[in-house]
Amino acid sequence: MDHRPSPLSLLPPDLREATLTGVPLRELTTLRIGGPADLVCPARNPDDAKRFQAFAADRGLPFFVLGGGSNLLGADEGCGGVVLRVATTGFAVRGDTVRAGAGLDFDDLIARTLGAGLTGLEFASGIPGTLGGALVGNAGCYGHEIGEFLVEALVLRPDGRLETVGPEAFGFAYRATALRETRTIVLEALLRLGRGDPAAAGAQRAGHIADRRRKHPVDLPSAGSWFRNLPPAEPGGRRQPAGVLLEQAGAKAMREGDAAVFAKHANIVVNLGRATSADVRRLVERMRAAVRERFGVELVEEVRQLGP
Numbered sequence: 591m592d593h594r595p596s597p598l599s600l601l602p603p604d605l606r607e608a609t610l611t612g613v614p615l616r617e618l619t620t621l622r623i624g625g626p627a628d629l630v631c632p633a634r635n636p637d638d639a640k641r642f643q644a645f646a647a648d649r650g651l652p653f654f655v656l657g658g659g660s661n662l663l664g665a666d667e668g669c670g671g672v673v674l675r676v677a678t679t680g681f682a683v684r685g686d687t688v689r690a691g692a693g694l695d696f697d698d699l700i701a702r703t704l705g706a707g708l709t710g711l712e713f714a715s716g717i718p719g720t721l722g723g724a725l726v727g728n729a730g731c732y733g734h735e736i737g738e739f740l741v742e743a744l745v746l747r748p749d750g751r752l753e754t755v756g757p758e759a760f761g762f763a764y765r766a767t768a769l770r771e772t773r774t775i776v777l778e779a780l781l782r783l784g785r786g787d788p789a790a791a792g793a794q795r796a797g798h799i800a801d802r803r804r805k806h807p808v809d810l811p812s813a814g815s816w817f818r819n820l821p822p823a824e825p826g827g828r829r830q831p832a833g834v835l836l837e838q839a840g841a842k843a844m845r846e847g848d849a850a851v852f853a854k855h856a857n858i859v860v861n862l863g864r865a866t867s868a869d870v871r872r873l874v875e876r877m878r879a880a881v882r883e884r885f886g887v888e889l890v891e892e893v894r895q896l897g898p
């Protein structure tokens with residue numbers, strides 16, 4: 591028998607109170623897959639984040655940062671250690687800037703900035719997840735990316751330092767940042783927006799949301815596009831959608847257990863009900879192999895793994 595105290599009992603009382611244990615990853619991710627997380631720790635402010643991070647480091651526990659879980663595949667076996675859920679939710683408009691908590695729902699943030707007369711983010715309407723997740727993944731669509739708007743961010747470094755950094759520290763790239771690979775946690779961001787035509791921005795927002803409803807799975811759990819689009823054939827050209835290659839390689843007919851390729855978009859994996867992460871892994875490897883065999887192209891995954 592294991593007589594070691596559970597990690598929960600070792601947390602200071604105020605952090606313990608807010609911490610959840612054994613929450614299935616399927617309840618924390620939009621693809622609705624995955625076994626229990628040992629400790630789900632909400633960081634409501636920078637100090638919480640710092641203390642949870644130090645707790646994991648001091649005890650040598652695995653440490654994972656979670657936003658809205660909309661770009662993650664939860665492991666069937668769950669996730670040991672600390673899952674830090676970024677839950678900073680401040681919101682303050684000043685001039686043409688907004689300072690916002692990285693735990694804010696990204697689409698709510700867009701609605702609130704438009705409500706405050708600030709335009710610019712409407713292109714991203716309907717992207718699920720949090721502001722922090724959007725920033726570290728440089729979320730984008732319709733030719734724009736969130737990285738274009740960042741002035742500075744409050745981040746927590748892996749060594750426990752809180753720092754305010756500018757966009758150069760993020761190293762924004764296509765659906766990626768250099769910062770994400772350093773295990774730095776984004777807690778707050780200052781974005782510079784514009785004072786354009788609110789009616790036009792509102793109409794664009796409504797149009798994008800309607801477009802997403804038509805093209806994306808609304809009734810089925812998913813994690814968005816699985817693979818990255820391919821680099822442009824010539825400099826300055828458009829990226830080649832991975833979905834087109836997947837469709838031509840026959841991916842739309844693929845299914846493994848309850849994990850299937852979405853009928854309207856060959857780059858989206860949906861959970862038909864009881865899909866496991868093993869089902870998804872098998873399906874994703876079949877999709878990748880089909881494109882490799884047909885086109886000699888190696889697709890790179892955009893969705894990340896949560897758990898071992």
Ligand SMILES: Cc1cc2nc3c(=O)[nH]c(=O)nc-3n(C[C@H](O)[C@H](O)[C@H](O)COP(=O)(O)OP(=O)(O)OC[C@H]3O[C@@H](n4cnc5c(N)ncnc54)[C@H](O)[C@@H]3O)c2cc1C
Pocket residue numbers: 620654655656657658659660661662676692693717718719720721722723724725726727728729730731765770774775776777806807812813814815894
């Ligand atoms: C239906 C659907 C449509 C989508 N459409 C788009 C789209 O058009 N464009 C697009 O770019 N994406 C899209 N996505 C993917 C996803 O919504 C984005 O990648 C989103 O920005 C992820 O944010 P999140 O908070 O859910 O991150 P999570 O899924 O929780 O985490 C993703 C990664 O970011 C890290 N992370 C999260 N928050 C932080 C933080 N505060 N600090 C440090 N690291 C952090 C995590 O550790 C993990 O590595 C879509 C997803 C779905 C389900």
